[in-house]
Amino acid sequence: MSNNIPAESDSGSIFTWRSIVFGFLGIFLMSGLGGYHDQVLGGTMMIGNHIPAGAFSYFIVLGLFWNGLWALADRFFKTGGAIRRTMIISSRELVFVMVLTLVSCFPPTSGLFRYFHRMLMMPWYYLSSHADWESYELLSKHMRPQIFPKPWLGDGAFSQIDYERVYKNFFTGMAKGNETVPLWKLPLDAWVQPLIIWAPLLILLALALISLQFLVHRQWGVHEQLSYPVAQVAGSFCDMKGSGGRGVPDIFSNRLFWWGFVPVLCLLLIDYFALWFPNSVPAAIEAMPDFKSWHLPVNDKIPILRKVPDIWCLNGQTIYFTIIGLAFFVSSEVSLTMGLAPILLGIFGSF
Structure with a gap:
């Protein structure tokens, strides 16, 4: 009805x-x-x-x-x-x-901000240990000052206070102990100019990647039935x-x-309650240390597998609930392919 x-x-x-x-x-x-x-x-x-x-x-x-x-x-x-x-x-x-x-x-997290701001700051961190960078003026001569946070370190005209506030604190952290740093104490003003420079590129890149689906979907989804x-x-x-x-x-x-x-x-x-009550509730990995992951030296037991590229990952076995859940939603053919791929890699890659 x-x-x-x-x-x-x-x-x-x-x-x-x-x-x-x-x-x-x-x-x-x-x-x-x-x-x-x-x-x-x-x-x-x-x-x-x-x-x-x-x-x-x-x-x-x-x-x-x-x-x-x-x-x-x-x-x-x-x-x-x-x-x-x-x-x-x-x-x-x-x-x-x-x-x-x-x-x-x-x-x-695992997307743009895992690398973006770090890649803008890390060159200055590595500069002191790369004499060739300094001799060829790699950062000061060939990089525009506007793409980096202020103060610009390329010409050496900056105060030690600004350097520690923006750069040193980025690597060492501003918090002391367990205290939390308020948002208004972060040197966000130093990032205004580089964000204005980088924002159009990042937005256009995101739109280009989204638009790319219109080019590949017909081939993948319609013709190849992927x-x-x-x-x-x-x-x-x-x-x-x-x-x-x-x-x-x-x-x-x-x-x-x-x-x-x-x-x-x-x-x-x-695990959630263990974060809030660590003295009363043990985390799942502490109560069951071998439940989700364990070590089995497959390569040591079967030496021929050492010839296979990246087969070292078989030594550590981990249960990912995300993959198990994914198998529920996708077709059986896709799940079978994902399961057989590493096994076939080990078989044919060892010859």
Whole structure:
């Protein structure tokens, strides 16, 4: 009976107050708080790989809790779907939110900001130990002063106070002990000029990479029938065709999903509570040190494998829940390929 209910999630406008508000909220959470969470709070990284845990946790909150809350409210107050139609995020809107949120994952932590500011500062750190750099004036003569933070170190006309405030503190840190440095005490003024210079290039580079998909998608997706594993995961959180108009993605009705999700969530919650209560709750790696990773000297037992490039990684075995979860969403052919690839590399690479 519910299958005959029209799915409001598949119709309507994409640009609504819901998609805009939650889209920009996703940008703020990923780009604004992702770096603080990963670098200061610690624990599981919000943005650590191509399947950012923070972004997909946000999608779960929207699809399950936000939409589920208003579906329950609609049933409780018996409004005949009025609350649900007004408040739930439709499938089309959720796609828009996902696009904004996932695109905003490229700057923090494991993305641009892992290298960008460090690459601007590290040359001056290595300058003192590279006499050839100084003799050829590599940085002072061939690099524009505007692309580096102030003060410009190339001409030697800078005060020691400014050098320590901007450069030395970047390498050694400004905090003393466990204290936290307020945002207004950071030398952000030194970065205004280089950011103005670099921002257009970075923005255009991001747009170029996004536009590149229009060139390769037809060949990969249409002609070669290649699947996009990350896109399949994101698409699963947008599919509401079987929800009967409730607005909750179909993936949350799959028992196999919950059988895999709940145990991993419990392990992550243990690590989370261990951060807040280190004296009372041991971390999962302390209570079960060999649960996720262990060492097995495969190369020592099978010496012929030493001839295979990069086969040393077989000595350390690690369980990545992200990869296990990815296997649930992607096709069996892709999972089989990922599993057989290292085995075939070891077999054929040893000859």
